[in-house]
Amino acid sequence: MVKSDSVTIADVAKRAGVAKSTVSRIINDVPGVKPVTRSKVLQAIEELGFRPNMLARSLKTNMKQQIALAIDDIRNPYYPELAWAVEQVAKENGYRLVLINHYGNAEEELAIIRRMNEMHIDGIIMLSISNPTALKNNINHASVPVCLIGNMGEDVNADMVFLSKTEGLLAMEHLIRIGCSNIAYAGGPKQLHQGTRYEAYDTSLSMNFMKPNSANVYIGTDFSLQTGIQAADYFCSLPELPDGVYAANDMIAIGLIQRLLENKIRVPEDVTVVGVDDISWSTIARPRVSSVSNLTGETGRIAAELLLRRIKEGQTTPLRKVQLEPRLIVRESTVKVTVN
Amino acid sequence: MVKSDSVTIADVAKRAGVAKSTVSRIINDVPGVKPVTRSKVLQAIEELGFRPNMLARSLKTNMKQQIALAIDDIRNPYYPELAWAVEQVAKENGYRLVLINHYGNAEEELAIIRRMNEMHIDGIIMLSISNPTALKNNINHASVPVCLIGNMGEDVNADMVFLSKTEGLLAMEHLIRIGCSNIAYAGGPKQLHQGTRYEAYDTSLSMNFMKPNSANVYIGTDFSLQTGIQAADYFCSLPELPDGVYAANDMIAIGLIQRLLENKIRVPEDVTVVGVDDISWSTIARPRVSSVSNLTGETGRIAAELLLRRIKEGQTTPLRKVQLEPRLIVRESTVKVTVN
DNA sequence: TAATAAAATCGAACCGGTACCATAAAATCT
DNA sequence: AGATTTTATGGTACCGGTTCGATTTTATTA
Incomplete structure (x- = not known):
């Protein structure tokens, strides 16, 4: 909480006696810096306790390293597993997870899609959509890639993962x-x-x-x-x-x-x-x-992978749809010996 | 996904024939703009489909409208309720929720605190901390306010909410x-x-x-x-x-x-x-x-409120500690008529 | 050793907003 | 009407990084 967080790349540059751009190169592992310069700068970073401001970086690079997961209610027992899987994949790829509950409220859903670019996210996974048709157009004009869980049909500009309806x-x-x-x-x-x-x-x-x-x-x-x-x-x-x-x-x-x-x-x-x-x-x-x-976990994992891939590839590759096959798990509520 | 997201405040300004600052004033509801100017600008915004870039805004204002919740595993049945309560309060105040699982891993916990300023967050709620003493020092030097769930003692620069150990x-x-x-x-x-x-x-x-x-x-x-x-x-x-x-x-x-x-x-x-x-x-x-x-929900709500308040107030007000009293709920596993 | 090529670094524009001061326009007062 | 306030708008530096062409330094070659 100490205010000292104001140490910027310029401070480091001055301290190390180099240009801002050189510092930038070093913190981004860009090749072509003399070892001696590198260590000078690293030392300055260490001494000043410099931490790059990701906002500034994001502003320029347009990568926020965050994805969103919009579900209807995390308290629904289906979602924690899903959210977990998504967060896992996100984390493995250096992304964080923003969790949004829309409560199956069509207006909220719409607001999420429309205001996506106001969030600090690179993409969004959405499911349990109560009014798909209303969203389609907005999804197609969304500012970040969308990955849908559930089959929303053909004319939607989004990767999808869904289960066979079997x-x-x-x-x-x-x-x-x-x-x-x-x-x-x-x-x-x-x-x-x-x-x-x-x-x-x-x-x-x-x-x-x-x-x-x-x-x-x-x-x-x-x-x-x-x-x-x-x-x-x-x-x-x-x-x-x-x-x-x-x-x-x-x-x-x-x-x-x-x-x-x-x-x-x-x-x-x-x-x-x-x-x-x-x-x-x-x-x-x-x-x-x-x-x-x-296949909750599987679904979440795949959705996250599709989304991250889309974020990397942009619109260059065709949309992907992954279809999973549900699996019956027999337990005590149906195991009976006698047959009527 | 349409690339058109490049419409900036400058485009709006040009279109409306005003200065950037005037547009800024209008989208931020700053009083003192002539109605006629306002509508001119609003129209331009509408026509161009302008959406402010929150990253740019955040960079200047240092407000990201996001808080994080770091728990050990969302799949633990205690957390969805908590996360839900936190997200509710956050949303009511125009904040979004970033969810982080640290799996009770001390290293991850430390990393979260240390890299907080690299996340797009204004504050963080943390709980289930496996190694409190290791974190204290880092919490005290954190770049954003921390709110802890669980009593971590006196010498920690963080608001807290916890239950009486009764x-x-x-x-x-x-x-x-x-x-x-x-x-x-x-x-x-x-x-x-x-x-x-x-x-x-x-x-x-x-x-x-x-x-x-x-x-x-x-x-x-x-x-x-x-x-x-x-x-x-x-x-x-x-x-x-x-x-x-x-x-x-x-x-x-x-x-x-x-x-x-x-x-x-x-x-x-x-x-x-x-x-x-x-x-x-x-x-x-x-x-x-x-x-x-x-009192899971209650705990989450209060933690979120404490954090948001701290974000608003900064360090100007003393730390707050809220202590809740647990409550027994009697159900069938203890209701018996006979007494041994 | 001078000329040339390659490598390292600098400097400044830029990302898209905000905020503050200066200025212009409108309103109020003599 | 002219001077003075008040109000509305313009202009610009700034937030903290990245990027890329320009420039300097170092290495290679003749």
Whole structure:
């Protein structure tokens, strides 16, 4: 906090009896300085405790060594893992991470894209975008590269990494293979990005010659624990209790399972439950929740790598899209010996 | 990504037929510009799509509108809540958040403090410091204000927010009041900051005229789930199973409980367990874990407020220390009807 | 040793804003 | 209307680095 931070490259230059540019060369390891000069300058730097002002450097070079990650809420258990992976890659490449929560608020999302150049960042990774179409145009005119997590289609000027939309199919397939015959779906609003998970329910049933039953579908207001709890209550109120539930995410699955247990319904014996996301809670909750992993860490790593590469390459190379395949992880919420 | 980002304040000035300084005045809402000039300039800004370059501004003003939060690992369930609270306050005040994981690595911690001025930040909040004494001197010479979470003593030039070290006492008191007579402790290394939680075990027992029994103390290698599992195995191997366990944190408590249940030991009927931290998992795990809340969100909020205030005030005002009181939250892992 | 080539260093413009002083324009007062 | 204040705007140095052409120093060659 000592004010002494005012020692500049000019001070060093004067002290060492050289020009500013020479000092600059040395702190940037530019070849072509006589060893004797170098050591003179290094000594001066040492003596004065000089630390280059990165702002000044950035102003000239236009490299800030920072990238942003815009997510909807770090408290959502999916994100810490993602943020961690991104920060890891960033750090390995000498970048820092700016974390932004947009709370799935379309206005905030827009503001982030529009005001990107006001932030000290070289690029941004964004996900959980609630209103993609509204953002597309702005992304295309963004002042720094954008990397999106989630498939936003073709006409967006951004690298992307996303999962095949097979999570739902994997989950459904698992339930069916296990022997469930009366499968239900519990999810949040269909229009949100996770909403597409609903489609797998219908698709998978028809692909397996099972008749969809709209009474077996519970659509809550969000993708939270609370929705799971409400879904459980709803399913319990049905004339026939489903024997398998495909939950749109693990939070819902966990809430659902807990409520079923409270109602003395056994999981997986009476009802089998599979979730999606494989958040860490799924290993903690009892029974442990079978889940389709969306490869969080992998996704973050790849997004960061794509972004950093884009920052280096600029627009010279074509856009890249990386598609990952989700993976089912079987745990106790679906492991049952008997088949109905 | 369009390169057009080169429109500067000079371009606007030329277009509007005024001086740079006038434009600057307008974008900074400095009073004393004729309305007609203002609108002329605003129009030019609009037409050119001008966005001020914050780097240039920061270089002159030395305000970056960014603060950093250095924690050990965002994946640790305690941190998302904290990071969220900090980001909230930051955002409300027009600041962004830079997130740094130091993994409890003393060298990284030191590097963060020493290279602070190379980051684009106006201040930093730091916690989970593994080697406080090594950092003190560097903190005192830091180039931006530091706010510490955790009590680092007197001779540190930093605002602080920390909890009274009564978590342990609260937890122990609860077990004792509930009727436990053979209480055990499960924790991580005693030298780490959470290690002080052990002391409450001894203290509390003697304060209540109960004899500490060193066989009832399990010290693991860290504060993880794994340690809890190992502790459970250890306690089960004792001639007499404890009737209450005070776990140094919730992760340990959760691991411990799960392993006890696997061993057909009921919680809380056979063994009562209380943790510390009140992480969100404690509400998810079954039975829900009674825990002493360390007021995560509150802590983050206050830290951010202290830091921002310090940034505004500079060194003109005395250091501030805020001490919070932990609070016990009773859940199913300790609610039992019968008393042994 | 002088002429030439290569290497090292200097100097100044520049990045894009801010801030302060000087000046011009408008408003107020005799 | 002319002098005096007040208000609005212009001009420019500055923040602390980088960059690149110009210049000096050193090494090479004749």
